[in-house]
Amino acid sequence: xxxxxxxxxxxxxxxxxxxxxxxxxxxxxxxxxxxxxxxxxxxxxxxxxxxxxxxxxxxxxxxxxxxxxxxxxxxxxxxxxxxxxxxxxxxxxxxxxxxxxxxxxxxxxxxxxxxxxx
Amino acid sequence: xxxxxxxxxxxxxxxxxxxxxxxxxxxxxxxxxxxxxxxxxxxxxxxxxxxxxxxxxxxxxxxxxxxxxxxxxxxxxxxxxxxxxxxxxxxxxxxxxxxxxxxxxxxxxxxxxxxxxx
Numbered sequence: 001x002x003x004x005x006x007x008x009x010x011x012x013x014x015x016x017x018x019x020x021x022x023x024x025x026x027x028x029x030x031x032x033x034x035x036x037x038x039x040x041x042x043x044x045x046x047x048x049x050x051x052x053x054x055x056x057x058x059x060x061x062x063x064x065x066x067x068x069x070x071x072x073x074x075x076x077x078x079x080x081x082x083x084x085x086x087x088x089x090x091x092x093x094x095x096x097x098x099x100x101x102x103x104x105x106x107x108x109x110x111x112x113x114x115x116x117x118x
Numbered sequence: 119x120x121x122x123x124x125x126x127x128x129x130x131x132x133x134x135x136x137x138x139x140x141x142x143x144x145x146x147x148x149x150x151x152x153x154x155x156x157x158x159x160x161x162x163x164x165x166x167x168x169x170x171x172x173x174x175x176x177x178x179x180x181x182x183x184x185x186x187x188x189x190x191x192x193x194x195x196x197x198x199x200x201x202x203x204x205x206x207x208x209x210x211x212x213x214x215x216x217x218x219x220x221x222x223x224x225x226x227x228x229x230x231x232x233x234x235x236x
Contacts, residue, residue, distance in 0.1 A: 008134075010134075011134075012130045012131070015130040015203075016130035018126075018127065028210070074207075074210060077211060079207045080211035083201065083204040083208070085139070086204060089146060089192075089197045092192060092194030093194040
């Protein structure tokens with residue numbers, strides 16, 4: 001596989017936390033400052049900042065060096081690598097459900113929710 | 119999202135290790151015993167067994183209770199959930215490819231017009 005192992009390691013590790021996934025979901029609708037990101041969580045700023053650092057180290061989030069608020073931005077390249085890895089196994093879940101239509105309908109529902117399917 | 123958070127947590131955490139991903143890759147070509155799974159790795163059986171337990175707890179691997187060798191089998195449902203989550207972000211990496219496409223087309227147009235590309 002072309003993707004360096006350590007990249008997938010850090011991507012999957014970063015995604016293994018609901019707060020970090022929620023931060024990425026928030027950033028998918030636009031840039032946000034740390035304070036804005038922290039709002040929906042019952043967490044201190046330092047706690048959210050710690051999660052943000054994990055996402056930054058994994059290359060999933062970048063922060064502007066310009067503005068004082070240093071807005072955060074979603075970086076999707078590692079997600080693409082992760083998707084590439086997981087999708088290698090698609091024939092298994094298609095086989096196990098044995099209903100490709102169900103899967104495609106799920107993807108379409110994802111499209112309606114703002115994604116674009118495969 | 120319908121997927122319980124803890125499922126995605128344990129799936130992504132299980133995938134954040136190259137040995138565990140290699141075990142899943144091996145199992146994608148058929149069932150295998152612990153001994154067979156351990157062969158390609160320079161690891162002790164207990165070390166591989168530990169990784170296997172993480173995969174089992176995440177629902178990514180099941181083990182037969184019948185045969186004494188307890189062959190392991192890939193279970194793809196959690197991978198499907200993981201793919202479903204990651205694919206929500208596809209428009210972001212496709213966006214960056216679209217921009218790359220535009221750029222390459224511009225370069226090609228430059229060549230057609232008698233320029234020299236770069």
